[in-house]
Amino acid sequence: MLNKVLDLLDPLLILSAALMGVALYLIFIWVPTETNQGAVQRILYFHVPVAWGSMLGIFVVSGSSFMYLWKKTEKWDRLAVASAEVGVIFGGMMLLSGMIWARPVWAVWWTGEAKLTTALILFFIYVAYLMFRAYFPPGAQRQRLAAIIGVIGAVDTPIIYFAANLWSQAHPPLITGPAADAESALGSDLGIVLTASTVAFTFLFIYLVQTRYKIRKSEDDLVELKRAVSTSAMTGAN
Amino acid sequence: MISNVTNTVTTTRTIRFVLAAFIALSAFAFATQISSAEHEPPVSGIVVGVETDDNGNLTRFAVSDSTGTVTTFTIFDGTEYGLENQAGDRWVSTQGEEPSESARRLRDHRERFAPITVVFENGTAFSVVEREQGKLETNLGYLFAVFAVTWALFFAYVLYMGRKQRVLQHEIARLKGKIG
Amino acid sequence: MMGSLAIIWAIGRKDLLLEIRNKDVVVAVAGFALLVLVIFTFAIDLNQGNAKLVGPGVLWAGIAFAGVTGHNRAFALEVEGSTLEALMLAPISRDLIYLGKALGNFLFIAVAQIIVIPVFAVLFNLVVFRWEMLAIALLTTLGFSAVGTLFAAMSVRVRAREVMLPLLFLPVVTPLLMAAVESTSHMVNGRSWSDMAQWLQLAVAFDVAFIVVSAFIFQHILED
Structure with missing residues (x-):
């Protein structure tokens, strides 16, 4: 019981919850409704930080995958899998919130715009990364191969963005909604709310990655323990 | 090896706590700065008066809110409009x-x-801006x-x-019981 | 340098000889791609009006899907014959093994395209026998086999290999696929090299990046 309470008192969790409270207050009460888009514009204060979180996830996955291939230490692999999982969750939130925003503003759920295409393809690459880990038998080889996918994803990212950019020029995005060329009418207010919200989501991201990292560590400890149990059982039998 | 298992969670807690306290302090400072810059709450209501100068340019307008209180607003070059016909x-x-x-639009609203x-x-x-009464719900x-x-x-x-x-x-607890 | 090229060629030739004997991979790739083309002619209600619009996309989607099948098949053959272990025992640097395998796969898909592209020209009634098409096909096939060889070698020991390879392969080659489709589309609309230059440059950049990175990283796959 005491342990459970202590787990809840993780300072990072408290901090991200408090920051999230500040961000929610700013988003829904403090900042005035934007002139062009109305209430839906507030989705932006949620969408942009979440997109930032998923980018951070990709960045950490590729960085720690590279470090794993170089140093071959467990902690880089744990960090890679933790941030890949959280990054994919954030990526899913980003795609959903983006689509729900685009529907009233652009009048479509989805268009072939460069950033959208890039985000979707990267999302698929990191889903494939997680699926690969789920399908492959555990061990050092799985960690190496997963790290290779992480590095490949990093190599592909600029190429995908460049291609998606060229491609969207060839197919002008279908923006027919009322705010086709909407400029923000909020200026500095938007900046403040966006910053606060981004900081809050960054801490949420760090908290989630840290929690996932610990679980990954426990899994390794469990394997270690099982080995210890089987050896002690064997020596006991002798 | 096995004794390491118990204290994996608590290793970096102190460092994290110091970091968290530092960031919480800066967040607090940030928040107080925000509250000092807070807006007065916006007023919603119907247009009851529109005043123009000799060129027909808007100079002032008055809005009556749901309690019947009339507020008069002046405008400046940066005043933004988002109004529907x-x-x-x-x-x-x-x-x-x-x-x-802007004067024509506000008269139309009146x-x-x-x-x-x-x-x-x-x-x-x-x-x-247009009070998004009907659209507000869908939005x-x-x-x-x-x-x-x-x-x-997320949950x-x-x-x-x-x-x-x-x-x-x-x-882990079960296996430890088995060994210990 | 000469020695390295000889090793790459030896590995590629080994696969090629095996292929000439049983024709496993080329038949799989060409058959699959042709089926995709034929099915699409029904699915999109093909006519003279839309052939130029949808043709390039159908062609390259078909070849990409067929390429996945081909790479799966090529590595399945290695596993069945346990020849991968033999290759690993050989005192050759790993990047040469990769380049040799990629060369073999490149040749298989290229040969399959010699069958597929003329059929595409007939079905969609488009002019494709031009130098532009040769350049596009070579660059795209090179990229497909660079990425496909790497991922196929990785997926060999995965439980659901047939599912895993396309899930890894297709999103990663998307930029190359865009380049192939867009430049083919420029070509069938009778435009010149300069219109598709940016796309061809992109394809070259993709190929170079993935051949270099994959060759460098391949040692981590065949490590035990």
């Missing part, structure tokens, strides 16, 4: 760009008793959908991690 076409502009059109929302400070209007629906869907996803993930953690802890 009866057909629902939205006109988005600023006072500096179209100084006389004749139709169409409500507007004014964001202001010290009696000067910053933005004058809020989208806003609600974003939060509902994504927070559901599902946290629950999934919590369950995984409990199963692991249970298993």
Whole structure:
């Protein structure tokens, strides 16, 4: 019981919850409704930080995958899998919130715009990364191969963005909604709310990655323990 | 090897706590700065008076809110407008760009008793927008959908991690009991 | 340098000889791609009006899907014959093994395209026998086999290999696929090299990046 309470008192969790409270207050009460888009514009204060979180996830996955291939230490692999999982969750939130925003503003759920295409393809690459880990038998080889996918994803990212950019020029995005060329009418207010919200989501991201990292560590400890149990059982039998 | 298992969670806690306290302090400073810059609450209501100068440019207008209180607003070049006509076409502009059109639009709203929302400070209007009465609900629906869907996803993930953690802890405790 | 090229060629030739004997991979790739083309002619209600619009996309989607099948098949053969272990025992640097395998796969898909592209020209009634098409096909096939060889070698020991390879392969080659489709589309609309230059440059950049990175990283796959 005491342990459970202590787990809840993780300072990072408290901090991200408090920051999230500040961000929610700013988003829904403090900042005035934007002139062009109305209430839906507030989705932006949620969408942009979440997109930032998923980018951070990709960045950490590729960085720690590279470090794993170089140093071959467990902690880089744990960090890679933790941030890949959280990054994919954030990526899913980003795609959903983006689509729900685009529907009233652009009048479509989805268009072939460069950033959208890039985000979707990267999302698929990191889903494939997680699926690969789920399908492959555990061990050092799985960690190496997963790290290779992480590095490949990093190599592909600029190429995908460049291609998606060229491609969207060839197919002008279908923006027919009322705010086709909407400029923000909020200026500095938007900046403040966006910053606060981004900081809050960054801490949420760090908290989630840290929690996932610990679980990954426990899994390794469990394997270690099982080995210890089987050896002690064997020596006991002798 | 096995004794390491118990204190994996607590290793870096002190460092994290110091870091968290530092960031919490800066967040607090940030928040107080924000509250000092806070807006007066916006006023919503119908247009009851529109005043123009000799050139037909808007100079002042008055809004009556739901309690019947009339507030008069002055304007400046940066005042932003987002107003719809009866057909629902939205006109988005600023006072500096179209100084006389704003007067025409507000008179149109006065004749139709169409409500507007004014964001202001010290009696000067910053933005004058259509009160999104009918559309507000559909728009809020989208806003609600974003939060509902994504927070559901987030909580599902946290629950999934919590369950995984409990199963692991249970298993570790069981195996330790076996050894110890 | 000569020695390295000889090793790459030896590995590629080994696969090629095996292929000439049983024709496993080329038949799989060509058959699959042709089926995709034929099915699409029904699915999109093909006519003179839309052939130029949808043709390039159908062609390259078909070849990409067929390429996945081909790479799966090529590595399945290695596993069935346990020849991968033999290759690993050989005192050759790993990047040469990769380049040799990629060369073999490149040749298989290229040969399959010699069958597929003329059929595409007939079905969609488009002019494709031009130098532009040769350049596009070579660059795209090179990229497909560079990425496909790497991922196929990784997926060999995965439980659901047939599912895993396309899930890894297709999103990663998307930029190359865009380049192939867009430049083919420029070509069938009778435009010149300069219109598709940016796309061809992109394809070259993709190929170079993935051949270099994959060759460098391949040692981590065949490590035990």
